[in-house]
Amino acid sequence: MPKDTRTELLDLAERAVRSRGFDAFSYADLASAIGIRKASIHYHFPTKADLSDALMTRYRARFSTLLADINAEHPTGAARIRALTTLYRTALHDGSTLCLCVSFTSSVESLTPAVRTQIKMFREMMASWIETSVVLGAKDGTVVLNTPAANEARAVLALLEGAHLAARADGDLSRFDDAVVGLLERLKE
C-alpha cells in the first residue's frame, strides 16, 4: 500500500528540516521531490506554519510511543537511559540529520508561537521521562545520582542534543559516541 501524499510530504519535510534547517527548504523543493505542483502542497498544508506544526505534532507523538516502548522493554533505569542514547544515535542517520527539535530550536525566530510551544512540550516530555528513569535507576541501584534528578535529566538531554550537533558538524557518528562515553559509564548493571 502506497503512502498517501500528506504522509509523504511530512516525511520529506521532516528530513529537509533536520538536514538543512527550517529556513533552507521550500515548498518548491518538496514539490519537485514528490512530483506534484507547488500549489498542491498548499492544499495539504495551507502555510509553512501549518506544516511545521504538523511536523512537531507527529514527532512528539512518535517519541511518546518510542519512550513507552522503551519502558515496556527495559525494566531498569540504566537500561532505559542506554536505550534512549541508542535512539538518539539512530536519529542521526550517519550524521546527516539532527533531531527535529534541535533543528527547530536554532530557527526559533522563524516559527510561530504554536510551534515554539510544541518545542517546549517536546523537551518537557523528554526531560520528565529521563527524570523518571534516573529516579527508577537510583532505586534499583543501576544509576548513581550526583545531583537532584531534575538536574540530571536536563544534563542528559543537553548532552544528547550537544552530541548530536558535534556529530552533525563532522558528519561522523563517532563524535556522538565519544561524547556519551561518560554517560554510559555511569550506568551500572
Place this chain on the structure above:
Amino acid sequence: MPKDTRTELLDLAERAVRSRGFDAFSYADLASAIGIRKASIHYHFPTKADLSDALMTRYRARFSTLLADINAEHPTGAARIRALTTLYRTALHDGSTLCLCVSFTSSVESLTPAVRTQIKMFREMMASWIETSVVLGAKDGTVVLNTPAANEARAVLALLEGAHLAARADGDLSRFDDAVVGLLERLKE
C-alpha cells in the same frame, strides 16, 4: 572613535546568525540596520560565503584570546572549566543568542567547505583546551576524571552546547544553569 563599517557589519551579522540563523538573515537586513545600501555591503563582503568565513575567523580568534585569558587568570583545572561555563552562559545573552558555532552547525548544508572546516577547527580548539584543562585538574586534584580526558572534553563541550539550545528554546537562562549543575558539582576546591 566610531567603529568602521566592516566591523559594524561583522557585529550585526554575527548577532543575526546567532539569534535568527544563517538562512534567515539577508544583506537587506544588514543594510537597513547599518544605514547603507545593500550593494555597499558587497564591497566589504562580495558574497555571503565571504561574510560567514570572516565571521568564523573572527570568532575563533576571539575565543582563542578568551581561553588564553582564562589560563592566565585561573591556575587550577576546576577554575578553568568553571570560567568556561561562565563564558558560555554569558554568550547566551539572556537566552536570545546561540554560540555562533552551534548556529552554523544547524545550517551546515548551506555553508561552503571553507566555513565547514572552520566549524571543525573551532570545536577542535575547544575540545583540546578542555582536555588540557581536565588533565590539569586531574593532576592538581580539582577535577575527578571518570573516563579518558579526551572523552571528558567532548562530553563537556556537548553539554555546554546542548545547554545553550535548551536555554535558547525557552528564552530562559535558568535552563542553562539547570543543565550544568552536575558539571559544576564535579569541580572540587
Place this chain on the structure above:
DNA sequence: GTTTATCTACCTACTGGTAGGTAGTTCTAA
C-alpha cells in the same frame, strides 16, 4: 590620479501564497 567607500539602478531566480478551474470519487435524496 588612483584608491576607497559609497551610491543608483538593475538583474535573475526564487519565496510563500492565492485564484480559479477540473477530473474523479463519494454522499445524498427522490
Place this chain on the structure above:
DNA sequence: TTAGAACTACCTACCAGTAGGTAGATAAAC
C-alpha cells in the same frame, strides 16, 4: 437507481516581495 451536490486532490497561471549579486557612476581621501 440514479441525478446532482459536494468533496478530494490535484492543476495552470499568477501575485508581490525578497534573495544574492552586478554594472557603472560618483565623490572624497591619499
